[in-house]
Amino acid sequence: MKGGAAAVLWQLWLVVVLMWFCCRRRGKKEKIECQGGVYVLESEKAWSTQNVIRKWVDLMLPLVLRGSQRGLLIWDSASTHRAKDMKNFLAERRVDQVMIPAGMTAYLQTLDIAINKPFKDYLRLEINDYIENRMSRNKNNNFVKPNLQEVVSWVRNAWGKVTDSCVAKALKAGYLDKTSPFEASYIAKHDRLEPMILKELESNEILAGIQGLDLEENDDIPEDDDLIVFE
Template structure:
């Protein structure tokens, strides 16, 4: 069997119009008359296809007017610099027609759309990145030789600002909570042990009548950020209370260059707890931050799955105007707790090795340490 391009089909259709289907079949090496009749019926469609395209696969749009409006809406959002997810497109389409997961994939394929990551705010490595990596590794090895830290005493906390996927679309159109944010401070040790997630809600006071899971620690801040008092609170409520923390064995904490990590009060408290401090050089977190290198992506992917499950299968409440409300604080904190518990400790250990935080004394990645 032979495939024909759109340009070849157009040529056959033009010849058939002038000479008939049977003559055309003889002229073009015995093309079946049934194909010629089919192509003549598809004349208008063939005129719209690219010249070298073989065929138009896939189902035709069930709601062409809806899809035209969605394409226009997406273009407008992108011009304004806003992000658009496939879940948001489906939510938008649900107000008019049924939008299944398969429909979302077909819609993207039909209109040349794809899911992309942000590229304009990516962190760039400094020019002397190789030198900084070497200096950081030598510093860690020097401390390890001095104190012979146990694997459970090398810790890596991480601050990450989270925004619920899809909340922007819902709140802009309905509830007005597009700026609702919270910070999650994750911490783990080189042997894969995970400390309690420290969640900072964007509230002035602790919410009433909310039962948070006992596997997280929740605090509040007017802007939802980690500041000096909250960093000290994290040291008191999470770091000191970790397994073996009360024994105050010599330990090593690796932090990024966030401003409150440099505060005198934080350094003083670490000294009291016999904790040495190593600050990751500025601009180097993407290659020296274990949670950034191996943990952050699976955590975000798992949280995104939790969100999508709630969005499409969960029980929802609505405002007086009929708009869907966002997940409850209890739901959000429980998602974080569940995802953190389910994370494979081997991923954490791999991150410490890749970032040269607990390697062999010669600096190599020696798995026998584990």
Template sequence: MKYPPICIFKGKQLPRGEVIPKGVICWFQDNGWMTSVLMKNYIDFLFRIRMSENLSKESAMIVYDSFRGHLEESVKIKFKQHNFHLAVIPAGLTSVCQPLDVSINKPFKDNLRKEWHEWMSRGGSGVTAAGNLKRAKISDVCGWVKRSWDAVSDQIIFNSFKKCSISNLLNGSEDDMVYEEIDKLIAEYEKENLEEFDDDIEIVSN
């Protein structure tokens, strides 16, 4: 199940007259950052979802990078209280061990870039008196994020966890998925080098 995306904006509250689309959550923070306070809010949010699915008594694992907001003691305690086990990816290994970096971020960002281009092609939000482009409304950005996230297939997310060896079957039958991307890169490299080798061969006929 894909949970709804959460957008964190700089500020205190949603500007008057704007309405956030259904299926996306909008939070505000003074600097627009994820903090330990928001992390604890997020844990509560996840726990409510798991309660609605009758899963609150079952253990769950959360995989995060080593950002300090994830690792503060109060956050760790909150995870434990809500039956979450926190797995921290060591610094420098997110490109290998974090599903978002491995397979999910690229299609999501591609979708988001397409949303922005389409918005710009329609004239965006117009220009200021000085002729500068007006920034997009928060509600518009939330709409872009929601549609971009919806367009990322469940299968991509499923496979990304397999490639990072997080949710693979313990009998070893899915271990090859960890190496599929590496094998693909090796095959492409060998093909490129073979083509270069072929180009260097001089064919001589008698």
């Protein structure tokens, strides 16, 4: 895997873990900790709250940003993301946002398009295997809930089965890989937006071509004295 794709894979790994593993014990830890290669944040409910997102941003961005670089978050228009406090929080950290419009997740949200589904399927297999083969009972014959290390192993094993080709497919489908044609993206399948986007892309190509012309080297343009006027 190329370096850039590897970095993207690592970033997606962290995003998926935080979205899927918020421990439901009464919150004991106030910061994200690494447990067996999995980043864990405990919260009372497994929701992506502003508190969770802020901790993720403060952990993640220093690892991918360098120097004066700005950050960019592409995510849906959930109320948590649109909140004024969240916008101010990101602005202070030089992070810009791009909101995916409602109803466009299936076309533009890269994780949902080609990453989350196989990850969820693999995670379900891990859970089923635990229930069928390793789940124990207490003295009252009630099932004992899995410990943190067990759950971490599910997440790690499930993510390990998400291949490089799966990530590459997601980048193409979300039109984040500009080396792939627009036709390979999911948004190209949208009946109303596809022609509008194609028209915009073509206009940008024409403009770029005009800006790239070096008219000073064109000796075929006649001077005013050479013009012949027919009346």
